[in-house]
Amino acid sequence: MVLVVAAGLAACSQPRPKPSQANVNLAGFPPTYKQGYVDGCATSHGFRTVRDEAAFKADFQYASGWRDGKDICKKR
Numbered sequence: 001m002v003l004v005v006a007a008g009l010a011a012c013s014q015p016r017p018k019p020s021q022a023n024v025n026l027a028g029f030p031p032t033y034k035q036g037y038v039d040g041c042a043t044s045h046g047f048r049t050v051r052d053e054a055a056f057k058a059d060f061q062y063a064s065g066w067r068d069g070k071d072i073c074k075k076r
Helices: 002-012 031-045 053-058 060-075
Strands: none
Touching: 031 053, 031 060, 053 060
């Protein structure tokens, strides 16, 4: 039981990917768009949603990047 809880906590504590880890050229895009794209892409490949909820609601660039990353990475 303790191992299951420890494994679950370890999975939740993974750092967010950095924009430079995207497999596309995001040069020229704002930093918030880049982070949104990377988070959306990570969401399309994982079992959980990677998203900064506050930024998604308040920042159009982040939300657009997140949607684009999720949609484009899902197709790969």
